[in-house]
Amino acid sequence: MRRVRYEAAGGPLFVEEAAVPEPGSGELLVRCEAVGVTLPVVRKVAEAAEPVPLGGEVAGTVVAGEGVSRFRTGDRVTGLCFGHGYADFALLREAMASPVPDHATCVDAVALLRSGLVALGVLDAAGPVRGQAVLVTAAASGVGQLAVRLARVRGARRVVGAVSDPAKAGFVRSLGADDCVRYGDERWGEPYDCVLDAVGGDLLAPALAALAPHGRLVAYSSGGGTVRAYDLLVGAKSVIGFQMALIARGRPELYERWRRELWRLFSDGTLKPAVHGEFALEDAAKAHEAIAARTNLGKVVLRP
Incomplete structure (x- = not known):
């Protein structure tokens, strides 16, 4: 072979x-x-x-x-x-x-399942987003594109994607995002109740700054990075870490529930990777x- x-x-x-x-x-x-x-x-x-x-x-x-x-x-x-x-x-x-x-095809499976499980997982880690403003970094990625769509499915009032290249804006809006911002922009629009961050590193600081008071940053990147405790205290903000391997090993019933939800949304045409x-x-x-x-x-x- x-x-x-x-x-x-x-x-x-x-x-x-x-x-x-x-x-x-x-x-x-x-x-x-x-x-x-x-x-x-x-x-x-x-x-x-x-x-x-x-x-x-x-x-x-x-x-x-x-x-x-x-x-x-x-x-x-x-x-x-x-x-x-x-x-x-x-x-x-x-x-x-x-x-x-x-x-479903096998291409559908690898495009939907693992990336979708991560996207659902970070949304669950963030807590209810219905009626809230959500920012998704790496919004054009395999996970990010599904997080944008799923945030809308979960009832978010406003969904914005953040990307490295403004040429991706049209694609991100086609996913159902209300707007698209670039990492280097000075401001990322209105404060967000929740930021789902797949980038980490130097992007953690602006992602945290984009949160409204009491906002939540869900970090699931392999890119590392640090945040200052003071930046959390002044806005009563939270940083939540998410790792899929811990869910798969420790909470298989939740993993299975997410899997069923993804295929249901795919089957009824709501979610297309x-x-x-x-x-x-x-x-x-x-x-x-x-x-x-x-x-x-x-x-x-x-x-x-």
Whole structure:
């Protein structure tokens, strides 16, 4: 089979021939039909001291399993792969796998499910947003685009997207946002009751400043950053951290409820994820470049 790998920090990515992996206990062997490319994986390639397997969201057809009970050969599944996911075949722990409905494609699955679970999670972490003003950073990303749509579904009075490039404004408004602002703008409009931040780093300070008194900043970025306690005190503001892995491990019932909600919204046409592009395995480097340069409008997907 083909597999994408790299040998040193920063790449380059290349395709190699490798043996098809054999599932261990509790694992499914999946023929990959779609693989979601994420910012954390792109950052690992650029920053990790040692090469790591290129894992992430995969969707495809089960071809084998070992010690599994929920899925059979021929079932379509999606889930998070912690090993080599940029490949023709990948191993997926049964506990991390979810069925792909008949009315959805595997591209739909990787564009909707993991990113949608994060988007729903940060909205739940923020608390009720009905009647409130919500700002979503990285609004054109795989998660951000769904957070914009879901904030509207949850009844937000005003939804604004923040992006790195003003050329993305039309796309963000097409998602249902009332307005779009740029990170470098001096002001981001009216104060917000809630900011959902996927960027972190230097953007944390302006994101916090954009909050109204008693506002909430939900931070779910892998980009780091710090905030000053004084900036929280003067406006009685809150910063809430969110990590999907903790939910998946510690609250599986909530994870499952979010999953059902996402597919219901997809099925009735309320929620449709945007896909920036579909890349062959041989073009994995181009897929990473789209995310690293922040030019993507929606989810970036590999098609083995």
